[in-house]
Amino acid sequence: MHIVVCIKQVPDSAQIRVHPVTNTIMRQGVPAIVNPYDLFSLEEALRLKDKHGGRVTVISMGPPQAEGALKKCIAFGADAAILVTDRAFAGADTLATSFALASAIQQIEKDMKVDMVFAGKQTIDGDTAQVGPGIAKRLNMQLLTYVSQIDTLDMSKGEIQVQRRAEGGVQVLQTKLPCLITMLEGTNEMRFATMENMFRAARYPVNFWNKDTAGIEDVSKIGLKGSPTLVSKVFAPQPNTKPAEIIDTESHEPRDISLTLINKLFTQHPKLCDSIVKQAA
Amino acid sequence: GxxxxxxxxxxxxxxxxxxxxxxxxxxxxxxxxxxxxxxxxxxxxxxxxxxxxxxxxxxxxxxxxxxxxxxxxxxxxxxxxxxxxxxxxxxxxxxxxxxxxxxxxxxxxxxxxxxxxxxxxxxxxxxxxxxxxxxxxxxxxxxxxxxxxxxxxxxxxxxxxxxxxxxxxxxxxxxxxxxxxxxxxxxxxxxxxxxxxxxxxxIITKVLAYIPDENQDKPQLPFADIIIAGGRGMKKPENFQLIWDLAQVLGAEVGATRPVVQAGWVDAERQVGQSGKTVRPKLYIAAGISGAIQHRVGMEGSDVIIAINNDPNAAIFEFATYGIVGNAMTILPALTETFKQQLAVARVAS
Ligand SMILES: Cc1cc2nc3c(=O)[nH]c(=O)nc-3n(C[C@H](O)[C@H](O)[C@H](O)COP(=O)(O)OP(=O)(O)OC[C@H]3O[C@@H](n4cnc5c(N)ncnc54)[C@H](O)[C@@H]3O)c2cc1C
Ligand SMILES: Cc1cc2nc3c(=O)[nH]c(=O)nc-3n(C[C@H](O)[C@H](O)[C@H](O)COP(=O)(O)OP(=O)(O)OC[C@H]3O[C@@H](n4cnc5c(N)ncnc54)[C@H](O)[C@@H]3O)c2cc1C
The missing domain is CATH 3.40.50.620 (HUPs)
Structure with a gap:
């Protein structure tokens, strides 16, 4: 069995700051991490490998520094890592990103057939949740998003059964391999890296692929050129210029303040008060 | 362009x-x-x-x-x-x-x-x-x-x-x-x-079953008309009862900020904000909430926002409709009592 897991390196959002004057994101000094959602997918892939044997390959598209994220995955137990990196990919939106990743996965497939692809539910920076579905469509794989549990995998029949989160309930789905799965967050816990794997990661030479090694001939489909969407403006949310009307009374007594406030609500917002009265009844 | x-x-x-x-x-x-x-x-x-x-x-x-x-x-x-x-x-x-x-x-x-x-x-x-x-x-x-x-x-x-x-x-x-x-x-x-x-x-994928969520009466925050929300300024999980008390009188849902959810005072379903629920109630009462942007984006669409905070410079006063500068632990019980009485009067009148 061969599983490919898509990994994106993202800035640690807890430490993101916005420049107060230029409104740009200050990335300097912000540590880069593996997109947290991707770890739920990687862990699930590793569990399938523990049970059924085979191979887990991690792949990322990004700048050369993303090598760090892939090495981290090797330390967790992935077998091989490929970084697809090329200036030609710069400015890619999700359509162009999924094209590049799908092409690279087809290249990987030449080495060993791919039974399953895992992607994160979404990233914490772009946060579109579109790349997984995009890759599945391009590779003509069955798409299983928001998976909360893998019930069974029968490799001899090439069949998988999963539980998928839907509005108000869970769908139990059965499908055939190859398929692309995105795991829901919190469905498992990433294992600790073993000493052995940490040593292996330190020595592991990540495979660097450019657009040619990734098998991409049509450059009109990658990078800015291959991206229908364009970020036309980045700006800070408009501050509401009208500050709150502060309610106080001469006595400063909570009870007097409450009465003043409620009287104000009843006189200034009659519709609201109708619904309060109805609701409370 | x-x-x-x-x-x-x-x-x-x-x-x-x-x-x-x-x-x-x-x-x-x-x-x-x-x-x-x-x-x-x-x-x-x-x-x-x-x-x-x-x-x-x-x-x-x-x-x-x-x-x-x-x-x-x-x-x-x-x-x-x-x-x-x-x-x-x-x-x-x-x-x-x-x-x-x-x-x-x-x-x-x-x-x-x-x-x-x-x-x-x-x-x-x-x-x-x-x-x-x-x-x-x-x-x-x-x-x-x-x-x-x-x-x-x-x-x-x-x-x-x-x-x-x-x-x-x-x-x-x-x-x-x-x-x-x-x-x-x-x-x-x-x-x-x-x-x-x-x-x-x-069609390759088959739906074998659909299991409805057990807890069907879990909070429906996004569709609530009135929400009473508490933040870290409520200090202790026991104080959060004051939020529930007011919610009960108004038939409201209870919301919270992320630190409150992370501290385990209320269910994650109740988190309002960027990484929680977006809400648009007719009335949102925020007690002990500073008004951080990640919370604000989830609730600023509310028709009327009442903020209770003991810091007159709290960011929430920059966009709330009404503000009360004071201790939530004394304001909330007073509000609950006064609403109870006023609603009783309104019911008799109608
Ligand atoms: C501010 C901003 C807003 C944007 N908005 C849009 C938009 O609305 N529409 C649009 O098409 N593009 C948008 N983009 C571009 C988009 O973020 C990039 O295309 C990005 O490379 C992939 O999208 P994502 O981060 O949203 O990934 P998601 O689709 O959220 O990622 C889902 C999963 O796909 C995999 N994955 C995603 N990217 C990679 C990668 N580079 N390498 C390996 N695996 C990957 C991971 O497993 C990930 O968990 C935006 C970019 C910015 C900076
Ligand atoms: C990626 C990311 C996503 C996030 N998503 C969310 C989200 O979805 N929702 C969310 O809420 N937050 C979110 N946060 C966290 C957010 O940035 C704030 O930290 C959080 O909203 C602050 O919660 P708070 O107002 O309860 O606490 P604090 O900021 O600590 O504010 C407490 C307030 O209580 C007041 N206070 C203290 N004592 C009293 C008293 N006795 N009476 C009255 N007032 C008192 C204080 O003056 C203060 O203003 C996110 C952060 C990140 C980085």
Whole structure:
């Protein structure tokens, strides 16, 4: 069995700051991490490998520094890592990103057939949740998003059964391999890296692929050129210029303040008060 | 900016909204999007259409009618037994075929589990742009293009995204950020039926079962009319009872900030904000909440916001409707008592 897991390196959002004057994101000094959602997918892939044997390959598209994220995955137990990196990919939106990743996965497939692809539910920076579905469509794989549990995998029949989160309930789905799965967050816990794997990661030479090694001939489909969407403006949310009307009374007594406030609500917002009265009844 | 659209793409006309339903119920985000879609269609001078897909036996025709009541001029309807449950493959085929046949310039879906699953596949099949999880939509008067705005980096920034030389322009929109349009039951429209052209045996993924959530009465924060929310300023989990007390008197839901959820004082379902729920109640009372941007983006659409905070410089006073500078531990019980009495009076009066 061969599983490919898509990994994106993202800035640690807890430490993101916005420049107060230029409104740009200050990335300097912000540590880069593996997109947290991707770890739920990687862990699930590793569990399938523990049970059924085979191979887990991690792949990322990004700048050369993303090598760090892939090495981290090797330390967790992935077998091989490929970084697809090329200036030609710069400015890619999700359509162009999924094209590049799908092409690279087809290249990987030449080495060993791919039974399953895992992607994160979404990233914490772009946060579109579109790349997984995009890759599945391009590779003509069955798409299983928001998976909360893998019930069974029968490799001899090439069949998988999963539980998928839907509005108000869970769908139990059965499908055939190859398929692309995105795991829901919190469905498992990433294992600790073993000493052995940490040593292996330190020595592991990540495979660097450019657009040619990734098998991409049509450059009109990658990078800015291959991206229908364009970020036309980045700006800070408009501050509401009208500050709150502060309610106080001469006595400063909570009870007097409450009465003043409620009287104000009843006189200034009659519709609201109708619904309060109805609701409370 | 200005750019010339390909001749082929100029044929794309009209605004569409995908009407999402599960278990016989339309997701309210669909009506919110029809309300917003109406404004876009009017600016462009084109028709607004709903898209309903489902199996015979489901109330699909009622959904079409409801679409008209909420502002649609037309409804595209695909009815087929294959569509009895949402599945990516069959719904992608249906929606893609409709787009290719009738060529809308804008296609909107809710940013729900179903909407996001479907939109990504449809956009890739159509090879067009898709803007995710938007909170604002506008038409660029220069080129009739859709300018879709979405929060980024945890809500601290917004970005506006356009789709250049591709049609349709697709976007998913977060539930509860657009207001619910008035329902007008005298409006009518045209239903346009279209075949699916798929048979069950050709669909690889099977739905074996649907397990409804056990806890059906879990908090419905996004649809609550009144929300009483507490933050870290409530100090201790025991003090949170003051929030519940006021909520009970008003028949309100209880909300919270992320630190409160992380401390385990209330369920994660109750978190309001960027990484929690977006709410739009008629009344939002925030006690001991500083008003951080990640909380604000989830609740600033509320009609009336009352903030209780002992720090007169707290950010929440910059955008709340009314503010009380004081100790939440004494203000909340006083509010609860006073509301109780005033409501009793109001009930007698009516
Ligand atoms: C502010 C901003 C807003 C944007 N908005 C949009 C938009 O609305 N529409 C649009 O089409 N593009 C948008 N983009 C571009 C988009 O973020 C990039 O295309 C990005 O490379 C992939 O999208 P994502 O981060 O949203 O990934 P998601 O679709 O959220 O990622 C889902 C999963 O796909 C996999 N994955 C994603 N990217 C990679 C990668 N580079 N390498 C390996 N695996 C990956 C991971 O497993 C990930 O968990 C935006 C970019 C910015 C900076
Ligand atoms: C990526 C990301 C996502 C996030 N998502 C969310 C989210 O979805 N929702 C969310 O809420 N937060 C979110 N946060 C966290 C957010 O940044 C804030 O930290 C959080 O909202 C602050 O919560 P708070 O107002 O309860 O606490 P604090 O900021 O600590 O504010 C407590 C307030 O209580 C007041 N106070 C103290 N004592 C009293 C008293 N006796 N009476 C009255 N007032 C008193 C204080 O003056 C203060 O203003 C997110 C952060 C990140 C980085």
């Amino acid at each position: 200005n750019f010339e659209l390909d001749e082929r793409l100029k044929a794309y006309k009209g605004v569409w909204v995908f009407i999402e339903h599960e278990r016989g119920e339309v997701h309210p985000v669909s009506w919110e999007l029809l309300g917003e879609g109406r404004k876009l269609a009017d600016k462009l001078g084109v028709e607004l259409s709903g898209v309903v897909m489902g199996a015979p036996g489901l109330p699909t025709r009622r959904f079409c009618e409801e679409s008209f009541f909420h502002g649609a001029d037309n409804c595209y309807l695909i009815e087929d037994t294959v569509l009895s449950n949402y599945r990516n493959e069959s719904f992608t085929k249906g929606l893609t075929d409709l787009v290719n046949a009738y060529q809308p310039e804008i296609l909107l879906l809710g940013a729900t589990t179903q909407g996001r699953d479907l939109a990504g596949s449809v956009a890739t099949t159509l090879q067009t742009g898709l803007t995710a999880d938007c909170t604002e939509l506008n038409i660029d008067p220069d080129n009739r293009g859709l300018a879709a705005t979405r929060p980024t980096f945890g809500g601290s920034l917004l970005c506006t995204i356009i789709t250049k030389n591709y049609r349709p322009q697709m976007a998913t929109i977060r539930p509860r950020v657009m207001s619910m349009p008035d329902r007008n039951a005298t409006r009518t429209g045209r239903i346009i039926e279209h075949p699916l052209g798929l048979i069950e045996t050709s």
